[in-house]
Amino acid sequence: MADLQKIYKILHDHFGPQHWWPADSVFEVIVGAVLTQNTNWQNVSRALDNLKEDNLLSLPLLHALPREVLAEKIKPSGYYNLKARRLKNLLDLLICEADPNYSEDKILADFFNEDTISLRQKLLTVKGIGPETADSILLYAGEKPIFVIDTYTWRVLLRHGLVGEETDYTEMQELFMTNLPHDSRLFNEYHALLVRLGKEFCKKNNPLCDACPLHKIEPLYV
DNA sequence: CACCAGGCAAGTA
DNA sequence: TACTTGCATGGT
Numbered sequence: 001m002a003d004l005q006k007i008y009k010i011l012h013d014h015f016g017p018q019h020w021w022p023a024d025s026v027f028e029v030i031v032g033a034v035l036t037q038n039t040n041w042q043n044v045s046r047a048l049d050n051l052k053e054d055n056l057l058s059l060p061l062l063h064a065l066p067r068e069v070l071a072e073k074i075k076p077s078g079y080y081n082l083k084a085r086r087l088k089n090l091l092d093l094l095i096c097e098a099d100p101n102y103s104e105d106k107i108l109a110d111f112f113n114e115d116t117i118s119l120r121q122k123l124l125t126v127k128g129i130g131p132e133t134a135d136s137i138l139l140y141a142g143e144k145p146i147f148v149i150d151t152y153t154w155r156v157l158l159r160h161g162l163v164g165e166e167t168d169y170t171e172m173q174e175l176f177m178t179n180l181p182h183d184s185r186l187f188n189e190y191h192a193l194l195v196r197l198g199k200e201f202c203k204k205n206n207p208l209c210d211a212c213p214l215h216k217i218e219p220l221y222v
Numbered sequence: 223c224a225c226c227a228g229g230c231a232a233g234t235a
Numbered sequence: 236t237a238c239t240t241g242c243a244t245g246g247t
Contacts, residue, residue: 033228034229036227037228038227038228038230038242039227039229039243039244039245040226040245041227043227043243043244043246046244046245047244075243077244078242078243078244078245079229079241079242079243079244080242080243081243082230082231082241082242082243083243127230128231129230130229130230130231131229131230132228132230133230148228150229151227151228153228191228198228204225204226204227205225
């Protein structure tokens with residue numbers, strides 16, 4: 001079994017650390033997690049810049065901002081009406097349990113001060129937050145040891161014969177989480193490396209090529 | 223012009 | 236349950 005540790009080493013040796021998630025604050029990670037749904041990061045970055053220009057990138061301010069105004073600000077990220085609603089739903093969750101006198105940092109620290117499973121289920125109740133967005137928030141904002149699966153991850157695993165077409169999100173997540181130590185820094189770097197590999201070598205209509213660092217790893221038996 | 227990008231929920235049969 | 240469709244901007 002070509003173990004996942006070995007694949008990690010290959011990727012890390014090849015690409016080096018990826019420094020994810022690019023953001024200036026925990027709150028920015030959370031907002032970015034919603035904005036990046038089915039959208040490239042460059043467009044998300046523009047949307048975040050719009051919010052920063054107006055000094056709106058804070059939990060209380062965004063929560064108070066009318067949805068229509070928020071939608072205009074995040075336009076470059078695409079699906080802006082939808083994402084404005086989804087963000088609002090998420091902000092409601094973060095605010096509703098919090099003491100209004102607390103700072104953003106305190107509110108978020110309190111929010112993440114709970115076990116990962118409960119938090120994940122809570123996030124998944126929010127309309128517009130699915131498994132990937134929830135896990136991204138848990139891992140990259142909350143530093144919880146949970147593995148994020150995205151289309152790049154799926155495509156990389158599929159192309160290299162590590163999983164079958166029918167493998168779903170949960171199965172792939174379990175594959176990583178039962179075969180690796182539950183370390184948030186490892187999961188952070190590993191997922192970022194898989195995305196990096198996907199962008200460079202596993203784009204949607206690109207064939208496998210010899211230059212891919214995983215070109216000849218052994219099949220993985222689950 | 224077509225196709226793609228760090229998904230998700232709602233609709234249909 | 237298992238597909239399909241809507242959402243939308245900006246880069247290649």
